Amino acid sequence: xxxxxxxxxxxxxxxxxxxxxxxxxxxxxxxxxxxxxxxxxxxxxxxxxxxxxxxxxxxxxxxxxxxxxxxxxxxxxxxxxxxxxxxxxxxxxxxxxxxxxxxxxxxxxx
Amino acid sequence: xxxxxxxxxxxxxxxxxxxxxxxxxxxxxxxxxxxxxxxxxxxxxxxxxxxxxxxxxxxxxxxxxxxxxxxxxxxxxxxxxxxxxxxxxxxxxxxxxxxxxxxxxxxxxxxxx
Numbered sequence: 264x265x266x267x268x269x270x271x272x273x274x275x276x277x278x279x280x281x282x283x284x285x286x287x288x289x290x291x292x293x294x295x296x297x298x299x300x301x302x303x304x305x306x307x308x309x310x311x312x313x314x315x316x317x318x319x320x321x322x323x324x325x326x327x328x329x330x331x332x333x334x335x336x337x338x339x340x341x342x343x344x345x346x347x348x349x350x351x352x353x354x355x356x357x358x359x360x361x362x363x364x365x366x367x368x369x370x371x372x373x
Numbered sequence: 374x375x376x377x378x379x380x381x382x383x384x385x386x387x388x389x390x391x392x393x394x395x396x397x398x399x400x401x402x403x404x405x406x407x408x409x410x411x412x413x414x415x416x417x418x419x420x421x422x423x424x425x426x427x428x429x430x431x432x433x434x435x436x437x438x439x440x441x442x443x444x445x446x447x448x449x450x451x452x453x454x455x456x457x458x459x460x461x462x463x464x465x466x467x468x469x470x471x472x473x474x475x476x477x478x479x480x481x482x483x484x485x486x
Contacts, residue, residue: 311474
């Protein structure tokens with residue numbers, strides 16, 4: 264079982280649509296990161312959130328850390344084909360252990 | 374600036390053979406991580422070095438796997454003997470210190486026949 268569960272596992276949408284990806288856990292994390300991975304490449308860090316309730320924006324991407332620091336969401340507005348990729352959340356727990364989520368594979372069709 | 378460099382990019386070998394994967398972290402980074410990625414299990418941490426010293430190797434599957442970091446600019450992950458179930462993409466990542474933020478290499482795609 265994964266410590267960090269991501270949903271949905273797969274998402275295929277049309278260009279211009281909005282979407283939200285979720286990262287959930289029963290554990291508390293001192294910080295949480297979101298990465299995007301494109302085929303044939305390694306994951307690339309998008310954002311780190313550390314404070315419960317924190318919201319960060321990166322152009323059309325909005326990241327939120329849950330108040331209890333157990334969950335996070337990534338919202339993409341007006342998705343574009345360039346947003347296609349595998350989105351991974353990763354968290355550091357209070358015992359200095361680091362875990363990656365199961366990932367959400369996003370396909371944005373032109 | 375050069376990122377994390379991994380070699381080879383692809384490796385195909387027969388089971389029972391020794392496999393050595395190589396990683397050059399970003400200069401000035403003190404932490405290095407080896408990960409394995411498969412469709413079934415996602416991205417799994419194998420081992421984590423800090424200042425060339427292994428800090429957490431609890432993710433190393435079994436004795437067939439070993440990792441070394443002889444200096445700050447080089448690390449190897451060795452599998453001996455290799456088995457078909459070791460087929461995966463192996464990533465190396467580095468960070469200035471600790472878990473974040475990590476910079477990943479482009480991975481080594483390993484196929485054991």
